[in-house]
Amino acid sequence: MIIAIPNKGRLSEPSLELLREAGIRVESSERKLIVPTNNQRINILFARARDIPHYVANGSADVGITGYDMVVESGEDVKVLLKLGFGKAKLVIAVPMNSDVKAVEDLDGKRIATEFKNIAKRYFKEKGLNVKIVEVSGACENAPYIGIADAILDLTSTGTTLRVNNLRVVEEVLETEAVLIANRNVVNEFEVKALVTSIQGVLNAKxxxxxxxxxxxxxxxxxxxxxxxxxxxxxxxxxxxxxxxxxxxxxxxxxxxxxxxxxxxxxxxxxxxxxxxxxx
CATH class of the missing domain: 3.30.70.120 (Alpha-Beta Plaits)
Structure with a gap:
């Protein structure tokens, strides 16, 4: 069984720690693409959190740990097996404090900077609003101040970054946290069920x-x-x-x-x- 986990970022170390608590330990200290574990039937695939839903969906990995926001953004048909309780955040629409925008409907005809272009497209389409999606990579808090967007769609956990950048929330779009996902073809396999039981046991014991x-x-x-x-x-x-x-x-x-x-x-x-x- 191959388990894909983030190779860096806020979900990486908590994912490794959760697996350790569940009895799965990485045997190599080198961050190679695929590394063995103490269980000879289980290997770890290190990948970008954004890519993990794709790897799981196409069978390159059997299961994976990534953010629920990444699963929704990818649109991949994977099975969410467990919510893992860490990496919690909200995907929000935010505007500068002095913006005339008071409600999401006021964004009709405006520009939205985000790295979640698919979520943004679906969300505004459902709202019946015509907006221009400006795709950026990484943090996009500065986008309204350099003139490329009127609002942003971005993750926030504590709200501190938004306040520091003089931004206020207009609408909450999605709540996210780390999740365990699986390829639908392997959901009922013994190793996957054993992994779910072990991780669920760790979560229950917290x-x-x-x-x-x-x-x-x-x-x-x-x-x-x-x-x-x-x-x-x-x-x-x-x-x-x-x-x-x-x-x-x-x-x-x-x-x-x-x-x-x-x-x-x-x-x-x-x-x-x-x-x-x-x-x-």
Whole structure:
């Protein structure tokens, strides 16, 4: 199986890290086009994020990680298997602060600078607006100020770049994040399903902790109220005395308040372990 991932940019390192957490590690430190992994049946193809939907669609790669915006822009018929939770951003239409444009309808007859020409064409066609698409590569925040466009269609994650360049958002066109995609002909193959299961397990485990404790049997109901768990706690009888062992999965954000409450009602021998993968 060949997995295509971005060779650079904001999605590259998080993609490699996610694969490492899922048990797939790149064996070579050299960024060649195709490199082996610790699994002899899996290779990594390093490519531009923009090209990955094409490689997956034509079978050069079986699966790939890229931005959802790149999938939509490409128009390729690939299967989105998972949203991966990183690389989140919005594709927005923005204009200079002093622009007369107040709504997207005001852009009729105007020029739009963007590297997402296909998304732009489809969007404005659906809106029934006649605009001129000015294709640029890379950041296009300066386009309105050098006289080649009246507005831009570009990605923003925090809005800082837009504010620095004195731009304001007129309309949000698309929400994007990193996604796992596959060629539709291999979706049901074992390796692809195994990859999805492993990555989904990593995503499910983010921020989750395995909490173990011993408690007097008579406080079990109170413990259940404090830490109900995903599907209720696992409860086992301890050999010596009237004690129970309780195991439960909780989110790390709740530990601060949970631990003191458990300690106060009599829980002891509390052990907390990070969870690497969680398969429902």
């Amino acid at each position: 921020g989750m902790m395995y909490l173990m404790m011993n408690i007097p049997a008579d406080i079990l109901d109170e413990v259940k109220r404090i830490v109900p768990g995903l599907k209720g706690p696992t409860v086992m009888k301890v050999e010596n005395g009237n004690m129970l062992a309780v195991h439960v999965v909780v989110h790390e954000d709740r530990l601060f308040e949970i631990l003191e409450k458990l300690k106060k009602i009599g829980a002891r021998d509390i052990l907390i372990i990070p969870i690497q993968r969680l398969i429902y």
